Amino acid sequence: xxxxxxxxxxxxxxxxxxxxxxxxxxxxxxxxxxxxxxxxxxxxxxxxxxxxxxxxxxxxxxxxxxxxxxxxxxxxxxxxxxxxxxxxxxxxxxxxxxxxxxxxxxxxxxxxxxxxxxxxxxxxxxxxxxxxxxxx
Numbered sequence: 001x002x003x004x005x006x007x008x009x010x011x012x013x014x015x016x017x018x019x020x021x022x023x024x025x026x027x028x029x030x031x032x033x034x035x036x037x038x039x040x041x042x043x044x045x046x047x048x049x050x051x052x053x054x055x056x057x058x059x060x061x062x063x064x065x066x067x068x069x070x071x072x073x074x075x076x077x078x079x080x081x082x083x084x085x086x087x088x089x090x091x092x093x094x095x096x097x098x099x100x101x102x103x104x105x106x107x108x109x110x111x112x113x114x115x116x117x118x119x120x121x122x123x124x125x126x127x128x129x130x131x132x133x134x135x136x
Contacts, residue, residue: 008090008110011130015083015113018120023076026069034068036061079116086113095133107133 032047044065046052055061086093086109089102093110097103114132 006091006094008086008093010127011113011117012083012087012090014120014123014125014127014130015079015116017125018117018123019076019079019083022072026072026076029069031069031073033070034065036065082109082112083116085109 030046030052034044034046034052036044042055042057042061044052044054044061055064086106089106089109092098092103092106094103094107097107111132114130117126117130118132120126
């Protein structure tokens, strides 16, 4: 069976661009960690203790604080590591992978990268061909 190489550079570029956009947004939001002091429900404070913003509806505050810019930046860095690993073997990520370690690695990492891309399926540059593959 001949190994068919594929070009997944457009997928990688798409995911990288979305991560860059998200990083910029997190940095514009201060890049810091937020917290919700128990004594003031509905307030989200920055690292220095200043009120970053308030919410009338208590319950959203803890969720928003957990999605703070610092945590977003950490997740982006983790995703970039995964994306860089995929880039090394992306050419081996095919619909019918070989039964060797490198192809299996490419297929597995490709699945993860396709899931990352699928988070942005509503983006005008998203391509349906990037849908995660579910084959055995």
